[in-house]
Amino acid sequence: MNQIATSPARTGHVLHRFANPGRFLRLAARVQPYLTVAALVLLVVGIGWGMFFAPADRIQHDAMRIIYIHVPAAWLASSGYLALAVCSVLSLVWRHPLADLAAAEISPVGAAVTAVALATGSIWGRPMWGAWWVWDARLTSVLVLFFLYLGHVALVRAFDDPERGQRAGAILALVGVVNLPIIKFSVDWWNTLHQPASITLSGSPTMDSRMLWPLLFSALGFSLGFGALVMARLRAAVMERRIRGLLLAQAREGNA
């Protein structure tokens, strides 16, 4: 009995320390400039290196250079959704006030990187495959991911009571989590036109190291950029909520 009672309370304590919006604003104001500058520098280095200095592919020639944008965007599309799902669990189970706001701010950025991944893939597919779009398992599951993001964007803003919108959005986000393993393993489970992963945890990458390094720089830049955008949006959302609270209190005082 005792153990059951204390263990959720302790996790709750740690989580709520980071849930304090005032503490978040103070911390984020200090981290934001470093995050933004680091993201921009890494993006410029990674993409510039890939576009102008890395060697071209033996078969695809310069067309493969789109990888330095397409692959980081696609990674971010999936990992951004994972972040959205984590926020949704925090918001549904622990009623974490900052996670509610974070989820609402992650999904538009996630939708944007997914759109970038789909668009760059399409632009590459036309000359390389001979088709703008095919309905194979990888492309279809990523399109579903895009619609999940858009659905979340719309749903959290669809209620007059923001809390109900956040609950509904969290449930949608968690239902959509089943799509993540489908995206990841679609190229292994089924025959797809899309090629399987070149960089895996288990084997050495099937990509020349002079192409791999700029790709990793660009991916890190995309990740930090995603974080910087979400952090800036989240700071604005917290401040917006504070202002709304102040105006509400002011209006009540005026009535009294």
Next chain:
Amino acid sequence: MAMSRKHRRLVVLLVCLAGLGAATAFALTALRDNMVFFLAPADIASKAPSVGRTFRIGGLVETGSVAQARQDGKPVARFRVTDGKAAVTVDYAGVLPDLFREGQGVVALGALRADGTFQASEVLAKHDETYMPPEVADALKKSGQWNPPANTR
């Protein structure tokens, strides 16, 4: 025994996710045959789709099998698609994609004819997951460590 509300919400959430995951896994297993984008020549050898039914075939373009010509001013091509176990002859009238090469992956949409050859209406090139600059490929060829399915140049 009273569970805290957080604890109860967490359990409900985990049960729902487990149920949803299981349902998805069952649905995907049931739809397995419909999720493949193309059939390999070995699949066709063991269980050939009926003549005239549209499907996609995928594999590698067999080295030395490509014959290209012009018919009524349109390019036509005949080549064999192989997966190492079986091979199917494919006929196609139209422009082949840039990446189409002997030894490279290819996916063709079309149907089998009565003689067992495949009449394609669309040919897409499939790229594999290796990326390397030309000089590395040349060096590998020179040292005899070149091991992709077939020579591409």
